[in-house]
Amino acid sequence: MVAEHREKKTALIEEEAKMHFSYDLEASFTADERKADAILKKHCEKLCNADFNVAIRDFYANRKTVENSKVFEILDKMPKGAVHHIHTSAAPPVDVYMSLTYDPITYYNEREKIFRIYPKHVDVADGYISCTNMREFKKDTKMFDEHLRNEILLTEKETKGLASHDIWKSFQHKFTRVTELGKYYKFFRTLLVATIESCTKQNVFVVELRHISGMLFDDDRKPMGLLAELKIIDEVIKEIQAKIPYFEMTLVITGLKIVGVPHINKMIEHIQIGKTAYPGLISGFDMVNEEDFTAQIEAFMPEILSAQLDKNSSTYDMPTFCHAGETHDMSVTNLHDALLLNTKRIGHGFQLFLFPNLVNECIKKDVCIEVCPLSNMVLGYTFDLRSHPIRDLSHKGLQFSISSDDPGFFDYEGVTLDYAYVTLAWELTLRDLKKLSLNGITYSSISKEKRENLRDNVWPNKWQEFIKYLLK
Numbered sequence: 042m043v044a045e046h047r048e049k050k051t052a053l054i055e056e057e058a059k060m061h062f063s064y065d066l067e068a069s070f071t072a073d074e075r076k077a078d079a080i081l082k083k084h085c086e087k088l089c090n091a092d093f094n095v096a097i098r099d100f101y102a103n104r105k106t107v108e109n110s111k112v113f114e115i116l117d118k119m120p121k122g123a124v125h126h127i128h129t130s131a132a133p134p135v136d137v138y139m140s141l142t143y144d145p146i147t148y149y150n151e152r153e154k155i156f157r158i159y160p161k162h163v164d165v166a167d168g169y170i171s172c173t174n175m176r177e178f179k180k181d182t183k184m185f186d187e188h189l190r191n192e193i194l195l196t197e198k199e200t201k202g203l204a205s206h207d208i209w210k211s212f213q214h215k216f217t218r219v220t221e222l223g224k225y226y227k228f229f230r231t232l233l234v235a236t237i238e239s240c241t242k243q244n245v246f247v248v249e250l251r252h253i254s255g256m257l258f259d260d261d262r263k264p265m266g267l268l269a270e271l272k273i274i275d276e277v278i279k280e281i282q283a284k285i286p287y288f289e290m291t292l293v294i295t296g297l298k299i300v301g302v303p304h305i306n307k308m309i310e311h312i313q314i315g316k317t318a319y320p321g322l323i324s325g326f327d328m329v330n331e332e333d334f335t336a337q338i339e340a341f342m343p344e345i346l347s348a349q350l351d352k353n354s355s356t357y358d359m360p361t362f363c364h365a366g367e368t369h370d371m372s373v374t375n376l377h378d379a380l381l382l383n384t385k386r387i388g389h390g391f392q393l394f395l396f397p398n399l400v401n402e403c404i405k406k407d408v409c410i411e412v413c414p415l416s417n418m419v420l421g422y423t424f425d426l427r428s429h430p431i432r433d434l435s436h437k438g439l440q441f442s443i444s445s446d447d448p449g450f451f452d453y454e455g456v457t458l459d460y461a462y463v464t465l466a467w468e469l470t471l472r473d474l475k476k477l478s479l480n481g482i483t484y485s486s487i488s489k490e491k492r493e494n495l496r497d498n499v500w501p502n503k504w505q506e507f508i509k510y511l512l513k
Contacts, residue, residue: 126445
């Protein structure tokens with residue numbers, strides 16, 4: 042009887058294993074990869090054991106412990122197919138933002154808590170003082186810098202013990218605060234390069250920016266226009282590719298729902314213009330803002346569908362990469378609209394587990410979920426990554442990728458820290474990590490030819506180098 046029971050139990054476990062999101066790699070997983078997996082597991086056990094589990098402790102108190110760990114060092118060297126979900130303003134390292142405050146043209150208003158750029162120091166608005174002048178009158182410049190730094194970052198005080206909506210009140214203002222730092226054309230270039238380099242040094246092949254377009258201004262504080270902006274982006278990409286030939290970047294043009302329909306139409310128009318002028322640079326469309334307290338996708342459906350169905354426009358069949366499901370509220374139906382719009386990927390998808398029929402649709406349509414684990418934790422959607430919904434859904438075959446969303450505002454760089462946390466919290470194996478790396482390429486919005494080149498010619502060599510490093 043016991044033997045029969047064990048046999049049935051083994052059969053159940055094997056059936057469950059076949060449903061797992063990375064099971065398709067099991068047959069090709071090599072002996073060296075299994076040895077490397079065992080090495081990684083031993084290092085993970087040092088951080089997550091019966092005495093101490095860093096993955097379930099406070100993020101602010103334990104982030105440095107993870108960043109200084111061998112697990113982080115290993116995963117930092119691991120090739121990562123893509124970062125699918127990262128925002129232009131919130132991606133640059135905070136230290137790069139801080140370096141811009143040492144330029145005399147950067148002004149700050151302590152009352153409004155807003156940065157502004159005055160390249161020619163004329164027509165300066167009331168209350169704005171150059172940061173360099175402000176430093177001259179501070180007894181402790183280090184303390185002043187720490188103050189400015191914390192104004193850019195989402196701090197522990199602004200998150201601890203708060204519900205997600207209250208955290209968003211502080212978080213949303215961070216974007217407003219640094220808007221002009223990132224929209225002055227010279228600073229924009231500096232920040233963009235810093236964002237890309239923070240990813241490429243962590244062995245990311247593809248960066249897909251959520252980007253609100255058409256906001257750059259020149260030395261006279263005059264709008265530069267969309268094409269001038271895209272020209273800067275295209276030049277930066279080519280500069281990076283001169284050093285890293287296989288690197289790719291695309292833009293998901295992103296509208297602000299809170300601004301309303303005219304703004305959304307403007308972003309769609311930018312896609313039309315941009316896809317014509319720079320083919321391959323713009324991959325699709327998205328909309329953002331806190332889901333629980335802004336209009337849902339449905340409110341903008343006429344505009345989106347019109348663009349997708351206009352056969353005379355370059356937005357015909359415009360791909361969408363919808364922010365959807367970044368909520369606990371069942372009455373929010375953005376996931377439904379996203380799937381009906383044939384979204385290529387879903388940003389966050391945290392709420393997906395509430396709708397089993399949509400889970401099945403995602404698996405059936407092979408829709409990838411852009412999971413941003415640390416963003417979900419810092420913004421209060423989960424306080425324990427072990428219970429993150431995507432962990433459960435991955436065991437049912439749902440495909441996902443790992444992204445960092447807003448790392449600059451959360452005081453880290455790139456995406457390795459997100460990989461480290463989910464590896465620890467979700468007990469990911471090297472096979473799982475291999476699948477996630479490949480998913481970055483598979484579900485990327487770059488052209489089919491570029492995907493095939495990365496997957497067939499670049500990635501295998503990089504992965505083998507990584508395995509050799511681990512075995513040493």
